[in-house]
Amino acid sequence: MTDQAEFVPPDVWEWDMESGGKFASINRPIAGATHDKDLPVGKHPLQLYSLATPNGVKVTVMLEELLAAGHSGAEYDAWLIRINDGDQFSSGYVDVNPNSKIPVMVDHSGDTPQRVFESGAILLYLAEKFGAFLPTEPGARTEALNWLFWQMGSAPYLGGGFGHFYAYAPAKMQYPIDRFTMETKRQLDVLDRNLADREYMAGDDYSIADMAIWPWYGALAKGLLYGAGEFLQVHEYKNVNRWTEAIATRPAVIRGRKVNRIFGEPDSQLHERHDASDFDTRTQDKLEPQD
Numbered sequence: 001m002t003d004q005a006e007f008v009p010p011d012v013w014e015w016d017m018e019s020g021g022k023f024a025s026i027n028r029p030i031a032g033a034t035h036d037k038d039l040p041v042g043k044h045p046l047q048l049y050s051l052a053t054p055n056g057v058k059v060t061v062m063l064e065e066l067l068a069a070g071h072s073g074a075e076y077d078a079w080l081i082r083i084n085d086g087d088q089f090s091s092g093y094v095d096v097n098p099n100s101k102i103p104v105m106v107d108h109s110g111d112t113p114q115r116v117f118e119s120g121a122i123l124l125y126l127a128e129k130f131g132a133f134l135p136t137e138p139g140a141r142t143e144a145l146n147w148l149f150w151q152m153g154s155a156p157y158l159g160g161g162f163g164h165f166y167a168y169a170p171a172k173m174q175y176p177i178d179r180f181t182m183e184t185k186r187q188l189d190v191l192d193r194n195l196a197d198r199e200y201m202a203g204d205d206y207s208i209a210d211m212a213i214w215p216w217y218g219a220l221a222k223g224l225l226y227g228a229g230e231f232l233q234v235h236e237y238k239n240v241n242r243w244t245e246a247i248a249t250r251p252a253v254i255r256g257r258k259v260n261r262i263f264g265e266p267d268s269q270l271h272e273r274h275d276a277s278d279f280d281t282r283t284q285d286k287l288e289p290q291d
Contacts, residue, residue, distance in 0.1 A: 147201040157187070188217065
C-alpha cells in the first residue's frame with residue numbers, strides 16, 4: 001500500500017460543506033425539505049418521480065414490462081427529478097419520501113393515495129398489485145425475494161463504496177478502492193455462480209429479482225458503470241454477461257432505460273413519460289438539449 005497521511009478523527013465530527021467530491025452540494029447530514037414546491041400529478045393512477053440512475057431504471061423497466069404483459073392499469077406518468085439540482089428536497093417530494101432519494105411512486109388508484117419509496121419496495125408493491133413477475137409458489141417466491149433483497153443490501157457497496165471512491169471522490173485513495181473493488185468482484189462472482197445453472201436470478205422465470213439487479217450489475221458487466229469494465233475485468237464473468245445480454249434485448253427494458261434519462265445519446269433519452277406514444281413522438285420539451 002502506498003504511504004498516505006493518517007487521518008485522525010476529531011473528538012466531535014463537524015460538517016465541512018466544501019468536502020465530499022462531486023455530490024457534495026446535495027449531500028448533508030440532516031433530512032427535510034429545503035424549499036416549498038408541490039409535486040405535479042398527471043392523468044394516470046401511478047405517478048413516478050425519478051431519474052434514470054440504476055435505482056430509477058428498476059421501476060421504469062418494471063412498469064414497461066407490466067404494460068407489455070397486458071396490465072393496462074400499470075399506465076403511469078414519470079416525472080423527472082434532477083437530483084443535482086436538489087429537486088428531491090422540495091416539500092412535495094419530502095412528503096412522499098422523507099429519505100429524499102429517487103425513485104418514489106404514488107398510487108392514486110385507491111381512496112387514499114399510497115406512497116411507496118425505496119426501489120425494492122416499489123418493485124414488490126407492483127408485483128403484488130398486478131400479480132406479475134413474482135412467483136406465487138412459496139419456495140419460488142422466497143428465492144426471488146432472496147435475490148431482490150440481496151441487491152438492496154449489496155448495491156450500496158458497489159455504488160456508495162466502489163463507485164464513489166473509484167470515480168467520484170475528490171482524491172484517489174488506495175485502501176478504499178482496493179477494499180470495495182474486492183467486494184464488487186466478490187459480488188460479481190456470487191452472481192456468476194448463481195447464473196451457472198439457471199437462466200434468471202431466481203430460476204427459469206424472469207422476475208423482479210432480475211429487474212432489481214440488472215440495472216446495476218448489467219451496466220457494470222457492459223462497462224457502462226463508472227467506466228470500470230477493464231479495471232474489474234468484467235469479461236471474466238461469463239454467466240453474468242450472458243444474462244446481461246438476454247435482458248438488454250427485451251423491448252420493455254429498452255424502453256424503461258430511456259425514461260427520465262438526461263444523459264447519453266439524444267435518442268436514448270425521454271425526460272418525462274406520460275403516454276406510450278411519447279417514445280415515438282418526443283417533443284422538444286420532453287427532450288431538452290444537454291450541455
